Structure formats: C-alpha cells, structure tokens
Amino acid sequence: MSNQVKTTSSQRIPNGAAIAAYLSAMIGLLVLSLSALLSEISEPMKNWIHEVGKLWILGAEGIGPYSGKETLGLVGWLFSWLILNKVLRKKELSGGFWLVIFLVGIGIATTLIWPPIWAIFGATH
Amino acid sequence: MTKVPKKSDSNLKSEEKLEGVEGTKSERPPHYSWSTRHLLLVVALLITVALVIVLSTAPFAAILGPSHHALAAALHGLFSFLFLVVSTVGLYLAFRLFTGRIRSFPDLQLASTTMAVLSLITIVFGNWIYIAYRAKDPKAPRTYFLENMPEVHKVFFEFKEFAALFTLPLSVAAAFILWRYGSEILDKTWTRKAVSILIALNFFYLMIAFGLGAAVAKLKGI
Numbered sequence: 001m002s003n004q005v006k007t008t009s010s011q012r013i014p015n016g017a018a019i020a021a022y023l024s025a026m027i028g029l030l031v032l033s034l035s036a037l038l039s040e041i042s043e044p045m046k047n048w049i050h051e052v053g054k055l056w057i058l059g060a061e062g063i064g065p066y067s068g069k070e071t072l073g074l075v076g077w078l079f080s081w082l083i084l085n086k087v088l089r090k091k092e093l094s095g096g097f098w099l100v101i102f103l104v105g106i107g108i109a110t111t112l113i114w115p116p117i118w119a120i121f122g123a124t125h
Numbered sequence: 126m127t128k129v130p131k132k133s134d135s136n137l138k139s140e141e142k143l144e145g146v147e148g149t150k151s152e153r154p155p156h157y158s159w160s161t162r163h164l165l166l167v168v169a170l171l172i173t174v175a176l177v178i179v180l181s182t183a184p185f186a187a188i189l190g191p192s193h194h195a196l197a198a199a200l201h202g203l204f205s206f207l208f209l210v211v212s213t214v215g216l217y218l219a220f221r222l223f224t225g226r227i228r229s230f231p232d233l234q235l236a237s238t239t240m241a242v243l244s245l246i247t248i249v250f251g252n253w254i255y256i257a258y259r260a261k262d263p264k265a266p267r268t269y270f271l272e273n274m275p276e277v278h279k280v281f282f283e284f285k286e287f288a289a290l291f292t293l294p295l296s297v298a299a300a301f302i303l304w305r306y307g308s309e310i311l312d313k314t315w316t317r318k319a320v321s322i323l324i325a326l327n328f329f330y331l332m333i334a335f336g337l338g339a340a341v342a343k344l345k346g347i
Contacts, residue, residue: 095315
C-alpha cells in the first residue's frame with residue numbers, strides 16, 4: 001500500500017478544532033509562565049501555588065511550588081481547550097490570524113519564564 | 126498472441142519466481158517461505174536472550190551510581206534522549222508537511238503521538254528527580270549551585286525546567302490536529318503550517334531543556 005497521501009473533497013472539517021487545540025496550548029503556557037512570575041514576586045502567592053500542587057501531585061512537598069505551577073498550567077490548558085473546542089469546532093476561521101496570535105502568545109510565555117525578566121517585576125530572586 | 130497476466134490475478138503472487146531461486150513458491154523448500162513475521166520472532170528471541178544474560182550478570186548498580194535517585198535520573202535521561210530522537214524525525218517530517226511535499230503522512234501521525242507520550246513520561250521522571258535536586262541537603266545540586274555558582278540554578282536551571290513543560294501541550298496539540306484532520310490537513314494551508322510550527326517549537330523547547338539539563342547534570346549530578 002502506498003503512503004502517498006490522498007484527500008477527498010467530500011470530508012471537510014472546519015479549522016476551528018485545530019485553532020482551539022493550539023490556542024489552548026498557548027493559554028496553558030501563559031498560565032504556567034504567569035504562575036512562575038507570580039510565585040517569584042509574591043510570597044503568599046508562592047505558598048498558595050505550592051498548596052495547589054500538593055492537592056494531587058505525588059511528592060509535591062519535595063517538588064515545591066513547581067508542582068503548583070505545573071498544575072495551574074495543566075488546568076489552564078485543558079480547561080481552555082474544553083471551552084474553545086466547544087465554541088470553535090464548527091467554525092471556519094482565519095488560520096493565519098490565529099496562528100500569529102498563537103506565536104505572539106508563545107513569545108510572551110517564553111519571555112516570562114526567562115528568570116532575569118522577573119527582576120523587572122520586582123522579584124528578589 | 127501472448128496472454129498478459131493481470132496484477133489482480135491471485136495465482137500470480139504465489140507462483141511468481143524469485144531471482145536465483147529454483148521453482149515457484151509452492152515448489153520451494155520450506156526455508157524459502159519464511160515471512161517477515163518469522164524474522165521478527167527470531168530477532169525478538171535473540172534480544173530476549175541477550176537481555177536475560179545482561180540483566181542477570183551486569184553490575185548495573187555500579188554504572189548508575191550510589192545515589193538513591195540514580196534510577197530515576199537514568200530513566201529521565203533515557204526518555205529525554207528517546208524524545209529527542211523521535212522529535213528529530215518529527216521535525217524533518219514537519220518540514221515536509223510545511224512545504225506540502227510529505228509522502229509519509231502516517232509516519233508523522235505516529236511520530237507526533239510518540240513525542241507527546243515521551244514528553245509526558247520525561248516530565249514525570251523529571252518531577253521525580255527534581256525532589257532530589259532541591260533537597261535540603263548540602264550535597265543536593267540546588268544547594269551546591271546556590272553556594273558556588275548561583276546563576277546556574279537561578280537562570281539556566283529555572284529556565285530549563287519551564288521550557289521542558291512547553292513540549293507537552295505543543296506535541297499534544299500537533300498530534301491531536303494530525304489525527305483529527307487526517308490527510309485533509311494537506312488542503313488546509315494554515316492548519317498544515319500550524320502543525321509544522323507546533324512540532325518545530327516542540328523541538329526548540331526540547332533542545333533547550335535537553336541541552337541545559339545535560340550541562341547542569343555534568344556540573345553536579347544527583
């Protein structure tokens with residue numbers, strides 16, 4: 001059997017589901033990076049984020065606030081995917097526009113996890 | 126007039142002649158009828174025998190080191206390396222997808238799914254050894270770095286631990302889109318490009334995490 005890809009015009013799935021998938025990944029990563037920043041600039045936030053991680057991650061006591069940041073990122077990602085998929089899956093949207101939004105969001109998330117940036121926001125890291 | 130056999134002729138395959146082999150398939154001795162399945166079984170048997178011998182005789186404790194976290198560290202390293210290998214394959218296929226010239230689309234579906242699974246496993250083992258990394262122990266890497274070269278932990282390790290997490294949603298999103306749309310994605314220019322970019326970004330963040338992780342482990346192991 002050939003691996004050559006064939007497409008048919010009869011099966012058209014709107015691109016909304018794809019956009020929902022990568023936008024939710026972006027949202028999850030933004031939540032992760034924001035929680036990393038907040039944890040560095042506020043001691044109460046750091047403690048709260050650690051408590052969130054302790055709710056379900058095994059060994060969270062030893063992992064520290066990182067467990068809570070992972071949890072918040074995961075919740076932000078999956079919860080936003082659930083909502084965005086429900087809203088967008090039947091829609092045909094501008095793929096180029098939303099891809100640019102996604103890339104900008106990923107750029108912001110990456111900037112926010114670069115530790116020297118935290119000092120700008122008052123972190124005493 | 127000579128009769129030209131059709132490709133759909135069911136007898137053609139079983140009666141075809143192999144170059145250098147006497148007789149048709151039905152006339153050949155049994156060893157010529159061995160299939161790929163037989164070959165795989167023999168290879169699997171040989172690997173099993175080799176593993177049994179190695180596992181029962183090799184001094185693994187010596188190579189892993191005396192640390193209680195040696196096994197977790199080894200597994201984290203092993204899976205991150207496998208993740209890197211699969212992501213490299215995925216990156217090439219993603220490039221072919223980006224240019225619209227991919228021929229092995231199912232391979233990309235498989236690679237992206239494997240990437241997502243390996244990302245999750247690597248993160249889980251990473252969490253496990255992170256406990257040892259930040260333990261309140263003078264010999265723990267974090268304590269060592271903060272006392273001797275704080276920027277290694279405060280900049281590079283902190284960045285690496287978050288960059289590693291980026292790979293999971295990116296690879297899962299890529300795999301989801303590839304399975305959801307199938308080959309229809311080839312008709313959708315921006316969706317095709319989006320998947321290629323997701324896989325390229327996955328590779329980028331993996332390289333950061335892998336490179337910095339290896340460098341940190343070289344400076345002070347667990």
